[in-house]
Amino acid sequence: MGAFKTGNYRNFLREIGIPENDIQARIKEAVHTFFYDENERIxxxxxxxxxxxxxxxxxxxxxxxxxxxxxxxxxxxxxxxxxxxxxxxxxxxxxxxxxxxxxxxxxxxxxxxxxxxxxxxxxxxxxxxxxxxxxxxxxxxxxxxxxxxxxxxxxxxxxxxxxxxxxxxxxWNHDNHQILFVPGIGFTDPSYHLPHFYELFALWANEEDKKFFKEAAAASREYLVKACHPEKGLSPEYGNFDGTPMDKELPWGYFGDFFSDAYRTAANIGLDSVWFSEDKGQREVPLRMMKFFGTSLEAVRCAYKVDGTPTERPVLHPLGLLSTIAQGALVATTPEEIELAKKWVLWFWNQPLRKGVRRYYDNCLYMFALLALSGNYRIY
Incomplete structure (x- = not known):
């Protein structure tokens, strides 16, 4: 049963032995750096x-x-x-x-x-x-x-x-209730699918819109199962409505691989698991990703096809990728799953915020993961 009904938000960091004082100190430090540090703020x-x-x-x-x-x-x-x-x-x-x-x-x-x-x-x-x-x-x-x-x-x-x-x-596409990459276009972005948001929109939107968002929540969970590779867990940046990766080059590039946008998919599934715990098969996605990336952080240094084939393109946002995989740990429930997830969460915990020109996207995803893994990404 999810936090929407119980009011209990999982603190995975504390579960794996990190003291609460250390967690709160890390949040305070990250907030200061992100919002107020003269050299590093966003x-x-x-x-x-x-x-x-x-x-x-x-x-x-x-x-x-x-x-x-x-x-x-x-x-x-x-x-x-x-x-x-x-x-x-x-x-x-x-x-x-x-x-x-x-x-x-x-x-x-x-x-x-x-x-x-x-x-x-x-x-x-x-x-x-x-x-x-x-x-x-x-x-x-x-x-x-x-x-x-x-x-x-x-x-x-x-x-x-x-x-x-x-x-x-x-x-949103009115026929299949999937969010679009941009209005009027014929494909979607898996990382845009936020069924945990749509469940709440179905309660708080205008009366005539509530049914649509309830259906969108179900459609997104079903879509994520199809869009994420059944063994590797990887999703494409852009996807066709049937869940297959974008299979053509667009005027601004090719986006059928597991790259920057796609990192967010695992994090979204993790947060949905905490808030609503409604599993249509998407819960396995972050666990498959952890198994695919294996035992070394070196695996997050290049881009991949969704079937796990490495490409020559380097990762632009390694901390962002690590952060989203760590947030995906929130789906873990069995001892074996928690042991697998713990490794990734500790890797995340031991990484500082990114510095330099590319820090924006990485540090946004880091902040969300820190809030979610500490039980502080909540429904209000």
């Missing part, structure tokens, strides 16, 4: 009441990172930072006209100028979830800080764009 204040997270590898602000930052802040009870990030998002990223009215531009320069006029659906789903949690944890305010209304409006746009003369395309 978060930056802007003016008197706004803030943004910088993708340090590309020197821009992305809805991925902005919505991630809001989720971290609501989990950590950091309301001021949450509101600053949200106001920056609404001021600079939110689109009020055109084909994508009601969505957020996926990339902006750090001065707020839009780099694109298209959205990335993983941003919208994290925005909505973080806003619901903020409403329940801190209460709704006024205007853009009426968090629950803002969340419902985001989700309404995500599934009703294109209806009744409204411009644009939805972020």
């Amino acid at each position: 978060y930056h204040e802007a003016g008197s009441d706004m803030g943004y997270l910088c993708d340090t590898g590309n020197n821009d602000a992305r809805t991925e990172g902005m919505s991630y930052g809001m989720m971290m802040c609501v989990q950590l009870d950091m309301k001021e930072e949450f509101d600053r990030i949200w106001k920056w998002s609404k001021t600079y990223m939110f689109m009020t006209e055109g084909e994508n009215e009601g969505y957020f531009a996926w990339s902006c320069q750090t001065d707020g100028k839009k780099n694109a006029d298209g959205p990335a659906p993983d941003g919208e789903e994290f925005y909505a979830m973080a806003l619901f949690f903020a409403s329940h944890r801190w209460g709704d305010g006024e205007g853009i800080f009426e968090y629950s209304r803002e969340a419902r409006e985001i989700l309404s746009a995500c599934i009703h764009k294109g209806e009744n003369g409204r411009k644009g395309s939805p972020m």
Whole structure:
């Protein structure tokens, strides 16, 4: 039975013998580095009441990172930072006209100028979830800080764009209830599938949208079973609706391999296991990955085909990959599974936050894993 019903959040770090004082000290240190350290922070204040997270590898602000930052802040009870990030998002990223009215531009320069006029659906789903949690944890305010209304409006746009003369395309396929890589496109991204979010959207979205999200939760769990290799557990960055890897090269590259986006799939399955414990077969995925990668961290240094064939492409985000595999440990229940998972969690525990230009994505995934593995990534 999951934490949604029991209210009990698994602290895997404590289970394997790490003292609670050490866990809390690590969280405090990581938060300071991520948000406030002058040399290593990802978060930056802007003016008197706004803030943004910088993708340090590309020197821009992305809805991925902005919505991630809001989720971290609501989990950590950091309301001021949450509101600053949200106001920056609404001021600079939110689109009020055109084909994508009601969505957020996926990339902006750090001065707020839009780099694109298209959205990335993983941003919208994290925005909505973080806003619901903020409403329940801190209460709704006024205007853009009426968090629950803002969340419902985001989700309404995500599934009703294109209806009744409204411009644009939805972020979910209405036939199979799968989230799309971008609105209107004919494929998905396995790491966008967040059934544990959709279960909650089914409770808190507009009345007419609740049934859709309940069906989306079931569809995503079933999809993840098909999208992740039955032996290796690896998923592609982009996937066809039937679960097969993207099998053609797109104008911006080939994305049918297990690479950066795909790392998040195991972490999502781990968190879903904690929150809802509803297994359609996806629970085995992180365990298969741990077995595939084996006994050495050297295995996480290159990219792979989903069948486990190594490629010549090096991993850009080794700490991110390690963090997501470690978060996947939350599915482990038997003594044998826990022993397998413990190795990966200890490897994660012994790694510091990444420094340097590429630290943004790695450290976001590290922060989520640290919160989840300590029992501090919760439903509010």
